[in-house]
Amino acid sequence: MDGERILIGDCLHHLQDLAPGSVDLIFADPPYNLQLGGELYRPNNTRVDGVEAAWDRFDGFADYDAFTRAWLGECRRVLKKDGSLWVIGSYHNIFRVGAVLQDLGFWVMNDVVWRKTNPMPNFRGTRFTNAHETLIWAARSPDGRPFFNYDAMKRLNDDLQMRSDWLLPICSGPERLRTDDGKTKAHPTQKPEALLYRVVLSTSRPGDLVLDPFLGTGTTGVVARRLGRRFVGIEQDPAHAERARARIAATPFDADPEVLAITPKRQEPRIPFGQLVESGMIRPGETLADPSRRFAVRVRADGTVIGENHTGRVVGSIHKVGALLQGAPSCNGWIFWHVRQANGHWVPIDVYRQKVRAELA
């Protein structure tokens, strides 16, 4: 795809060649400065593949901070005024990174916790299992106003606001790059594409320029390509850079604007459930049930629904009653409640809402 570039070498050097204010989104997965002492073995005596590379070693915190200040300063220079910066890290480095980026003038928008569904256990049993990493999302400055694709995040999350704790597995299986022997991990810290998908989709638009100064296996480039963004990645290790280049080039993508376009929710007409009732699509007295048929409610003439739980009868909107019956904090009634069609099939009531929307369009 046009607009993809991989630069081999030190990011401090290559960042200087990028024009000021030219980048829309930066995702950085910098060295963590893990300070690992000695090798780590599992209880079955197999060795844990940790991060032992020279790029993760620094002469103490002051050295690490100076490095962080240098690359973050360059990133701030190349970032557009309304651009976004994301940095991922662990307890080893993320607090230092956070302090440096605030000192440089960045403005923190959120910290996101990536909770791993399958973290590596703490083999020595000396601490809590390290089950998360932290991402900082920052604007270039307090008045930066970075783009946020709120609606896409909400849709991705079944129409509920996307929260700042993301439950995702670590990168494994076929997605994990291996060396030629097919067994050894090609890179110790390959991030899952699903994580980058949220980052890129939430804070950039199709055609935007995405930069990753610590490219590794090229995960950010893969996702940028899938989502129709332009991309520049920097990697100091030529072998990693080549692997990333091949991986990105082999990623299929669909450039159809219809597929990639962002449709703000506000542009879609709001359809209240009552409108389906008054138009006769759903009849008063009709039964709605959840997909497992555990819960059922009856539709009332005014577009509310009535059901029963341990406290007795509950009446209210499709969302409120859905939440009350499940004992959940919230419920998207449009996808929770299903209605039985003439052919005996149950479909979500959202199908009817979409029909009304299509007619209005």
Ligand SMILES: C[S@@+](CC[C@H](N)C(=O)[O-])C[C@H]1O[C@@H](n2cnc3c(N)ncnc32)[C@H](O)[C@@H]1O
């Ligand atoms: C934590 S890994 C990034 C992994 C990547 N996010 C992925 O999904 O594969 C950091 C990468 O940055 C590279 N690196 C470290 N210091 C660098 C520097 N000063 N300039 C460019 N690349 C660097 C390392 O070789 C390593 O591949």
